[in-house]
Amino acid sequence: MEHQIPPSPPHVLIFPLPLQGPIKCMLKLAELLCISGDIDVTFLNTQHNHRRLLQYTAVESRFSAYPQFRFQTVSDGLPDDHPRSTDRLGDLLKGLWTVTHPNFKEMLSSGSFDRPVTCVIADGALTFALDVAEEVGIPLIYFETISPCGLWTYFCVQKLIDAGEIPFQGDDLDAPIQSVPGMEDFLRRRDLPSFCRTTDLNDPIIQLAMGECRQVPRSRGLILNTFEELDRPVLSHLRSLCPNLYPVGPLHTHLVKKTRLEIESTPPQRASSDSLWQEDKSCITWLDKQPLRSVIYISIGSLAMMTMEQLVEFWHGLVNSGVQFLWVRRPNSIVGEDLAGQIEELLEATKERGCLVSWAPQEEVLAHPAIGGFLTHSGWNSTLESLMEGVPMVCWPYFVDQHVNSRFVSEVWKIGIDMKDTCDRVVIEKMIKDLMDVKGDEFRQSMDWLSKFARESLSVGGSSVCNLNRLIEDIRAMKV
Numbered sequence: 001m002e003h004q005i006p007p008s009p010p011h012v013l014i015f016p017l018p019l020q021g022p023i024k025c026m027l028k029l030a031e032l033l034c035i036s037g038d039i040d041v042t043f044l045n046t047q048h049n050h051r052r053l054l055q056y057t058a059v060e061s062r063f064s065a066y067p068q069f070r071f072q073t074v075s076d077g078l079p080d081d082h083p084r085s086t087d088r089l090g091d092l093l094k095g096l097w098t099v100t101h102p103n104f105k106e107m108l109s110s111g112s113f114d115r116p117v118t119c120v121i122a123d124g125a126l127t128f129a130l131d132v133a134e135e136v137g138i139p140l141i142y143f144e145t146i147s148p149c150g151l152w153t154y155f156c157v158q159k160l161i162d163a164g165e166i167p168f169q170g171d172d173l174d175a176p177i178q179s180v181p182g183m184e185d186f187l188r189r190r191d192l193p194s195f196c197r198t199t200d201l202n203d204p205i206i207q208l209a210m211g212e213c214r215q216v217p218r219s220r221g222l223i224l225n226t227f228e229e230l231d232r233p234v235l236s237h238l239r240s241l242c243p244n245l246y247p248v249g250p251l252h253t254h255l256v257k258k259t260r261l262e263i264e265s266t267p268p269q270r271a272s273s274d275s276l277w278q279e280d281k282s283c284i285t286w287l288d289k290q291p292l293r294s295v296i297y298i299s300i301g302s303l304a305m306m307t308m309e310q311l312v313e314f315w316h317g318l319v320n321s322g323v324q325f326l327w328v329r330r331p332n333s334i335v336g337e338d339l340a341g342q343i344e345e346l347l348e349a350t351k352e353r354g355c356l357v358s359w360a361p362q363e364e365v366l367a368h369p370a371i372g373g374f375l376t377h378s379g380w381n382s383t384l385e386s387l388m389e390g391v392p393m394v395c396w397p398y399f400v401d402q403h404v405n406s407r408f409v410s411e412v413w414k415i416g417i418d419m420k421d422t423c424d425r426v427v428i429e430k431m432i433k434d435l436m437d438v439k440g441d442e443f444r445q446s447m448d449w450l451s452k453f454a455r456e457s458l459s460v461g462g463s464s465v466c467n468l469n470r471l472i473e474d475i476r477a478m479k480v
């Protein structure tokens, strides 16, 4: 009797941009694909980030539950001792294009993976990934880890240039913007992605964003970390250019849910945080001692930086507000770290008023009952995490999509206050007080409503679950 060889399972290669936010949500997607049971997954990390991930998280033991999962690494082109800080982001981009790109091409074309790759899922910013995948004949799906509202403004950059809206004529940042369909009623110059403030249209970041928008519609589909009910109008605009959208988020909540389902008999547990820095969990013990909704959490994410002058304004604003705080001061997040000694002195003086850590278990912090507000840089992951935990925000965006996100937080979703382009102690004090006293309840109501939709989208038959299932089916149907 002839034995039939079973068909080999599909094999997805996941390739994140080597930054904290993208790695975190793409690992979550990787885990969801593993949970589907019959998809092999390889996660391609840069060597540098992989070392950090292994050092600071339990990611290896978590993924050891999935025999079909592998990590593989590639060089980011930078020496080990390079700081890879935001002010040197240009070096990272250069390394990615000059070293990672040819390595990725070599890996994909020479079959250096232990099984043939049947589908690539790459971060939308990795524009070269589509060219390589096309050359070797492997279908590619992009994953835009930035916000959909931010992405839509990226798509409109050419339109903005054609209409003469960028580069800006004059310096009125409050001038309304008319060339982003769907946002005419509330978008101002200052709400556009930070790179639109350039006077030089050849600036590498604006060129990268425009390149991304040329590549993404050519891929097999586009995964987004959102849910239909949050971003419906923007998704409908994006669908006009990328008809095959997979809004599967909020991914971090998806996984908590999956984990809960899987370990029904034990108490709910938070998914691993996948941090590239050592989490200081002592802040949770500190939070346990604080009254309900009494603490403001301050974090500017993994890339944003502030000057010493800005830090001093934040400090005065906070102290004058009288509100207790939990402040994340990420290493290398202050421009001119040589002033670090002074910073420590300043912060030491407020020790009794708050808790200072260099990296927090953010999802756990936002879920803590003592947290009443979040002063954030409006990164997309942070925005979704805050929304899902019902924590109102004061937004201080730093760059890229964050300026659009903070406008949506204040004007569209009405779940926080936008403080962009301001760093003044009086304003900070007032906004923190407003958030913690008067406006918090109003914002929490809007968030209750939105997070209810999010939870529905993650339940059986919900939009994000259906989109994830469709993505899984489409991956299963792909052949090299």
Ligand code: UDX
Pocket (backbone or CB within 6 Å): 019, 020, 021, 022, 024, 145, 146, 147, 273, 275, 299, 300, 301, 302, 303, 304, 328, 358, 359, 360, 361, 362, 363, 378, 379, 380, 381, 382, 383, 385, 399, 400, 401, 402
């Ligand atoms: C980058 C971009 O800047 C952002 O605009 C884009 O939307 C995604 O990528 P980043 O600075 O990494 O953002 O911010 P964010 O997207 O919010 O991701 C930061 C992640 O780090 C969050 O998931 C947050 O939970 C985590 N974090 C942050 C911690 O776990 N601990 C901390 O102390 C701070």
